[in-house]
Each structure stands twice: as structure tokens, then as C-alpha cells.
Amino acid sequence: MMWLMIIGGLVGLILGGEFLVRGSVALARRIGVSDLFIGAVLVGFGTSAPELVASLNAVSADSPGIAVGNVLGSNIANILLVLGTAAVIYPIATNPKALARDGIFAIAATLALAxxxxxxxxxxxxxxxALFLTLVGIIIYSFYSDRKQGGHSDTAELHRDEAEIMDAHVPLLLAIPMAIGGLLGIVLGAKFLIDGSVQLARMVGLSETVIGITIIAIGTSLPELVTCVMAALKKKPDVALGNVLGSNTFNVFGILGITSGIMPFNVPLDQISVSRDLGGLILSMFFLVLFAFTGRKLARWEGGVLLLGYCVYIYLLLMGPA
Incomplete structure (x- = not known):
């Protein structure tokens, strides 16, 4: 029963996240919302919805370690696993000017989380x-900054590509139930996944934080993985990089901001390794900046290095103290 809950929860999060984002984007485009706003705001909120619902469920179930591990692990997985996979499929040519602003926000989010x-x-x-208001400020600044340049900046074009890739291209009457069904799938999937994961942690003797960083973080990062793989296959890999930077920013300022704003919680520091977990978080961002912003390209071999780094991190996580 426990494994059925975990598997069912993962399936609910994956499908729910996909349907919610694609249905919402299709709906927004059908009613005339600008692609700039969709790419800058809606896609970020949509792909982070699984993390939000999972974190709220974890804290309400008195398992804050899962909530923190979820965001910490998701941000590491987004860089090492998601971007690494996308780069191996198709090298990511980067535009430093287009990604500098979002990169600064993601770096700030990484340091704030640590x-x-x-x-x-x-x-x-x-x-x-304060975290949530910071996110609101980032959104407003980004949106109006792009609008001020007539919507023709490199960053604006990147957000438009995001909107196009995530559009399900379905009629309005189908987009609405798709978005509602996706939200329902996320809510139910998160509940099953959290309940099953708590049981697993107690059974195998792993901390809830480790479960959050592994099973739940990977599960909630799958919408980003699907989006980035699709972008790579469509030979628009820069969208993958923009999506990851935006998602990591949303996860910290939005997900943890909303969660702690509604239900403040204590972080179980005895379940978190400063050198391994916080070090892994900061190092992942460091290598992303090193690879993407210095050589103007995230090559296949660099994507392979990121994937190898993720495998090493998971190994150290599972082999270390529970």
C-alpha cells in the first residue's frame, strides 16, 4: 500500500503538473494574455505548483523536513539532473545578456535558501x-523591464518561446478542464506521495529530509524535466535554462515563502548536512554559472558533468548518516 501511494502520488504530480501548465497556458493564450506575461509568470508558477502543494502537505502533516528537502532537492535536481539531461540531448547556447537578470535572481534565491x-x-x-513579497517584486520588475523595451529584448523573446513550447494548442473548452484536472491531480498526488513517503522514512530509517531531497524532489522536478527535454528536442534549449532559473527562484521565494507564511515551521538542522546539502546547492549553481555564462554554451560534455555530479550527490546522500 505504501509503494502504491508513492507511485500513485508521483504519477499524479507528473501528469497533474503537465496538464495544469499546458491547460493554463493554452487558456491564457486563447483569452488574449500576452506571451510575455505567460512565459515570465504563468509557466514559472505552473511548473512550481507540485513543489508548493507538496510542501504545504508536508508541513501540515508535521513533516517540515520533507518541505525543506523538497525545495532544496528540487533546486539541485533542476540544475544537475534537468539541465544536465537537456544539454546532453542538445547543447545549450546561452545569451548572457538575456539570462543575466534571471541568473542574478536565481543566485540570490540560492544564497537566501542556504x-x-x-x-x-x-x-x-x-x-x-518577506520572501513572497520579494517574488512579487521580482515579477513586477521583470515584466515592466521587458515591456519598457517594447517587448523586444532578448529576455522577452525567451519568455515568448516558453509560452509557445508550453501551449497545448487545444480549444478553449478543453483547456479549462485540462487545467482544473491538472490542479486536482497535483493536490491528490501530493497527498498520496507525502503520506507514502513518511511511512517509507519511518520504515527504512531515513530522515524525512533525505526522502524529501530524493523521492519527492525528483517527483516534483519532473514537470521541469519534461519542459526542458521538449525545449531541447525542439532545438530551443535556451528555454530550458530560463525555465530552470525561473523555477529555482520561484521555489525559494514563492514556495517556501507561501508555506512559511501560512504555517511557520522549524527546520530540522540535525537532518541537514551543511557541507553535503548546502554545499551541493551552492556548488550546483556555481557550476551552472561557470558552464553557461563563461563559454556562452552548455556543451554535451558539460551536461554529462552535471549529471555525474547529481549521481555523486545522491550517492553521498544515501550512504551518509540517515
């Missing part, structure tokens, strides 16, 4: 509100 975990900053509702 500091908040280390100093147990999620115990205050004020912290959650």
Missing part, C-alpha cells in the same frame, strides 16, 4: 511574507 536553512529562518511568518 542562509534560511542554516539560521532556521522559516519559523517566522514574517519571513514567509
Amino acid at each position: 542562509a534560511l536553512i542554516y539560521f532556521n529562518g522559516f519559523a517566522s511568518r514574517l519571513t514567509g511574507v
